[in-house]
Amino acid sequence: MSEVKEKLFKELAAAVVDMDEDKAVATAEAVVAAKIxxxxxxxxxxxAGMERAGELFDEEEYFIPELLMxxxxxxxxxDVLKPHIRQDAVAEKRRVVIGVIEGDTHDIGKNLxxxxxxxxxxxxxxxxxxxxxxxxxxxxxxxxxxxIALSTLMxxxxxxxxxxxxxxxxxxxxxxxxxxxxxxxxxxxxxDRIGADGYAVNAADAVRLARRLTAAEAVAA
Amino acid sequence: MxxxxxxxxxxxxxxxxxxxxxxxARQGGVTIEAPCNGxxxxxxxxxxxxxxxxxxxxxxxxxxxxxxxxxxxxxxxxHAEVLGDLTVTVPERKEAGLKIASHGVRGDVTLxxxxxxxxxxxxxxxxxxxxxxLLAVEQGDxxxxxxxxxxxxxxxxxxxxxxxxxxxxxxxxxxxxxxQSLHAQDVLSRxxxxxxxxxxEEMRGSVVEEINRLIASVVAQVxxxxxxxxxxxxxxxxxxxxxxxxxxxASLGKYPYTVEFTGxxxxxxxxxxxxxxxxxxxxxxxxxxxYVGADITAxxxxxxxxxxxxxxxxxxxxxxxxxxxxxxxxxxxxxTAAGPAFEGMNIxxxxxxGKGAIERxxxxxxxxxxxxxxxxxxxxxxxxxxxxDIVAELxxxxxxxxxxxxxxxxxxxxxxxxxERLVTISGKPAFHLADDVHLSQQDIRQVQxxxxxxxxxxDLLLRHLGVEAGxxxxxxxxxxxxxxxxxxxxxxxxxxxxxxxGKIEFVGNTSKTGAEAILLDRECRPEMVRLVAGVEVVELxxxxxxxxxxxxxLKF
Numbered sequence: 001m002s003e004v005k006e007k008l009f010k011e012l013a014a015a016v017v018d019m020d021e022d023k024a025v026a027t028a029e030a031v032v033a034a035k036i037x038x039x040x041x042x043x044x045x046x047x048a049g050m051e052r053a054g055e056l057f058d059e060e061e062y063f064i065p066e067l068l069m070x071x072x073x074x075x076x077x078x079d080v081l082k083p084h085i086r087q088d089a090v091a092e093k094r095r096v097v098i099g100v101i102e103g104d105t106h107d108i109g110k111n112l113x114x115x116x117x118x119x120x121x122x123x124x125x126x127x128x129x130x131x132x133x134x135x136x137x138x139x140x141x142x143x144x145x146x147x148i149a150l151s152t153l154m155x156x157x158x159x160x161x162x163x164x165x166x167x168x169x170x171x172x173x174x175x176x177x178x179x180x181x182x183x184x185x186x187x188x189x190x191x192d193r194i195g196a197d198g199y200a201v202n203a204a205d206a207v208r209l210a211r212r213l214t215a216a217e218a219v220a221a
Numbered sequence: 222m223x224x225x226x227x228x229x230x231x232x233x234x235x236x237x238x239x240x241x242x243x244x245x246a247r248q249g250g251v252t253i254e255a256p257c258n259g260x261x262x263x264x265x266x267x268x269x270x271x272x273x274x275x276x277x278x279x280x281x282x283x284x285x286x287x288x289x290x291x292x293x294x295x296x297x298x299x300h301a302e303v304l305g306d307l308t309v310t311v312p313e314r315k316e317a318g319l320k321i322a323s324h325g326v327r328g329d330v331t332l333x334x335x336x337x338x339x340x341x342x343x344x345x346x347x348x349x350x351x352x353x354x355l356l357a358v359e360q361g362d363x364x365x366x367x368x369x370x371x372x373x374x375x376x377x378x379x380x381x382x383x384x385x386x387x388x389x390x391x392x393x394x395x396x397x398x399x400x401q402s403l404h405a406q407d408v409l410s411r412x413x414x415x416x417x418x419x420x421x422e423e424m425r426g427s428v429v430e431e432i433n434r435l436i437a438s439v440v441a442q443v444x445x446x447x448x449x450x451x452x453x454x455x456x457x458x459x460x461x462x463x464x465x466x467x468x469x470x471a472s473l474g475k476y477p478y479t480v481e482f483t484g485x486x487x488x489x490x491x492x493x494x495x496x497x498x499x500x501x502x503x504x505x506x507x508x509x510x511x512y513v514g515a516d517i518t519a520x521x522x523x524x525x526x527x528x529x530x531x532x533x534x535x536x537x538x539x540x541x542x543x544x545x546x547x548x549x550x551x552x553x554x555x556x557t558a559a560g561p562a563f564e565g566m567n568i569x570x571x572x573x574x575g576k577g578a579i580e581r582x583x584x585x586x587x588x589x590x591x592x593x594x595x596x597x598x599x600x601x602x603x604x605x606x607x608x609x610d611i612v613a614e615l616x617x618x619x620x621x622x623x624x625x626x627x628x629x630x631x632x633x634x635x636x637x638x639x640x641e642r643l644v645t646i647s648g649k650p651a652f653h654l655a656d657d658v659h660l661s662q663q664d665i666r667q668v669q670x671x672x673x674x675x676x677x678x679x680d681l682l683l684r685h686l687g688v689e690a691g692x693x694x695x696x697x698x699x700x701x702x703x704x705x706x707x708x709x710x711x712x713x714x715x716x717x718x719x720x721x722x723g724k725i726e727f728v729g730n731t732s733k734t735g736a737e738a739i740l741l742d743r744e745c746r747p748e749m750v751r752l753v754a755g756v757e758v759v760e761l762x763x764x765x766x767x768x769x770x771x772x773x774x775l776k777f
Contacts, residue, residue: 060649060662063625063669065775103475105762106558108771130476153558155409156416156474184560185409188283189300 005036009045012077016049017056019069021076028080038084043121046074046081050119054204064112067203071115094214097140098149099127101160106153109183109203113149116203117210122147133163140177146214147178149206150196155185162194169195178213182206223277226308227251239279242268242298242309247404253298253311254403266298269310277305325699325729327738328525334386335504335743336451340364349451349500351487352743356451357500368392368450370439370497371736372432373516374457374465375399376408376540377564377573379428380733381435383443383450389741393442395435400427401464407540407561408460412474415464425467426494432465433496450497453490454504456736458514458541462505466493478511485750504746506739507753509545512556517543518753519735520699522745524728527552527752531694532686534679535728538563538716539700542675545756548686552752555759557678562664562671563605569661570654572602579607579654580705584614588636592654600655606705611660612668613710615639615652616777623777625669627652627662669775672716676774679717681764690720699731715777 008031015024024046031041053070056062062070098114100107107129118124125143127135140148148168150161161181168174178197181190191199197213200206222235225245234249243266246253255266267285270278272292280286284300298309339348340362347363349356367386372379380396401424405411415421440447455465459480463470468482485507490496493503506515517537521527526535526547536544542559545552565571565578572578579600581593593607594600603611615621620639622628627650630640642653652660683690696717698706708725711717717725739745761767 060666061626063666063775065772066624068772105476107762108768111768154474155407155413156471189281192281 004034008034008036009041009048012041012045013049013052015077016046016070016073017052019066019073021073024073024077025080028077032080032084037086038081039086039090042078042081042085046077047119047121050074050116051207054116054120054207057202057204067112068115071119074119093121093123094147094210095123095125095143095145096147096149096210097125097127097136097143097145099131099136099151100129101150101152101157101164102130102132103157103160104152104154105129107151109153110149110151112203113151113182113200113206116207117149120207120211122210133160133167136164137167137171137173141173145177147180147210149210150179150181152183152186158183158185158190161186161196165195178210180206180209180213223303224306225249225303228308228310229313230311236303238304239302242278242296242301242303245303246298246309246311251311252403255299255405264297267295267312268298268301269293269295269312270307274307274309277307278302279304325523325731325734327523327731327734330389330738330741331744332386332389333742333744334367334369334452334740335746336367336369336386336502338364338367349498351452351502356502357498363449366445366449368445369740370436370450370453371733371740372435372453372455373730373733373736374428374432374455374461375516375732376411376458376461377402379431379435380730381432381439382733382737383439383445384737384740386451386741391737392445393439395438395442397431397435399461400431406564406566408458409474411464412460412470415470421464421467421469424464428461428465429494433494436496447496448498451501452504452740453495453497453501454506454736454740455495456506456515456519456732456739458516458543459508459511460514462508462515466505473511480508480511484508484515485746485753504739506736506746507750509554509753509756510556510758512541513543513545513554513756513758516732516735517545517554518749519733519739520728520731521545521552521735521752522738522749523731523735524697524699526697529695532688532692533695533697534682534693535697535699535731536675536679536717537700538675538698538706538711540564542678544675544678544682546682546686548688552756553682553686553759554756555678555682555761557674557761559671559674560667562667563608565602565604565608567667568603568608568664569651570602570658571608571664572604574604574606574705577601578604579611579658580604582607582610582614582654584618584639588638590638590642600658602658603654603660606707608660608664608668609706609714609716610710611652611654612665613713615660617713620652621665621777625665625775625777627665668714669777672714673771673774675716676718677767677771678761680770680774681761681767682759685759685764690718693721693724696721696725697728698725699728713777715774 011027100110114124114126136148152158180198181196182200188199198209200209226233232249234245236245253266279302281300285296286294289295336351347359369384369386372381379399382394383392405414415424460470472479472481484505487502490501506518508514532548534546540561542557545554576596578595580595583591644653650662
């Protein structure tokens, strides 16, 4: 990698970690001017920055506001780079269907997970909130998703997550998708009980989980 | 079938192999506190087993064993599955000396009780009338003995007061923990617990039984016969009232959160199982919505919120952060998911407001730290008011930055008295308070989430009305918890806008005092039903910008 390229990628990552939208835009413009591959810049610059932000979140250095401001910088840089991505450079993205389970309208946590997944290179279809189990199953099949991500804040609605798994089983397509769950009342034990593939304690953890599950799938395939 | 022996009760129970310890305990009538109802998230159902007996258990991930020293291990009762015979020790609950506020403000009340007595000297008998209806006729002149009862059914605590309907005096009070909390701590877990007929009956039966114990206590304190108590007013949040009346609360736990039973009516005491006069009545004040309950209706009445001039805000700082606001005679109400941090839940060293809890914290000008502990002895944990005080003071002193992070002492200079308390526990920063009691970085995050939810609720409610924070004339903080708080801490924390400084008043348990007003003055009732019908319920989640307001409110 040329030195200029490396320096710009580092600056992109730093702009994200430092929550500096202006710097993200200016650096992205410099990437375009230098005719550096836009896709690579997103991957190795902006996404790498988001990954570092996720680590800082885990280390309790950053909290939700910081994470959102980092993602604002990331999206600002993306807006500049996106029109310059060469189609042949785009690797097939992993697809995720996400939503808040039926009966629940609390979606701040889900939105955060969506942002983190998107900025980590997943193609996310957001169904929104108060979503019946069947819609997760139908949408996952329609878009040939890799992952179904379910969220809820309420103890009273968490059983709907188990219903998604049951419906996948009933239709004989359980193995086609990884089901991941999260939210206030959810635990690893609950995920195990309903037969989900994984539980994430927060948005940064959800990215790691999604990566691990899709990597395992690639190896298995 | 394996046999489990529970200590210290010394009760042995057979269960099918694979049952959890918690299920076994419930079958055998042994109480293990499991506030999250077996979700495995609260960690409060830890029980002790010897290392030898560990072999008789299957322990799924995260359920233990945790080393408890001296060859003893702790396991989570909700997850540990019994495979063979063993002995389980249930640790003693540390709830001694629980602090429950039973007082609060109440506007003037005209004495016009619903239940009255008329003595007929010719027939030498006393008629007991409820409204225009004849409840009962008793022999002799007992017209001077006419009593009523109010019960505030809090999610955590119950408070009962015996009232003299002849002169309006409060004769005796008693309080207890809400026994439902042993099975399920928060409102949603209880709705879930009550999703089966047995679960609902357990919830109903246990709270009514505890209410009856409180009734026995208050009548015994003043030597009144419980048969002379003719009416009871039960106030509480919507879920508590559903459960106490045995009404299925399922619809409260799911969007669109419809209310099955709105109250504003009587039930017979016999039907509800409340042990007052057999012919007696139970009155249930009207609820505003699924998450703004009859406790807030009572609070509005107690504070006379609806007749306040200008703009006045009433906030109950609790798990569901209910609030009501009046502007020029019109009322709005909302609630916000603050979570249980202020009850000491999900806090590393959190506990309820009982003996040993840190309830006050102050940093003096010379940097010295002052710590107030309930009961005055050694600190064993932090309760809600202590938590708010600690975080607020540390923010004010710059130990916690605006982003909620403990500051880096290499970059920021702090008084040595504070710096030396910044320690590292399991590799993470924490603030040392006492031996075995500290505030963790994660605790601060929980406080940020809780206060952020309430503050976002206030900000959006004000925005919805088109009112600036500075235009609010007075701010009333309700709830038994509210009494132990300090206004300056609420402002330093940013839970309330700084414009509220000097306008904050703590009004105490207005659920109870409002219920008293309802008991003593029958005219309150139609007024309240009218009032509730006119309240506009604001759905925060449906308002544009709630996410943004919430995130903005997370900062200090």
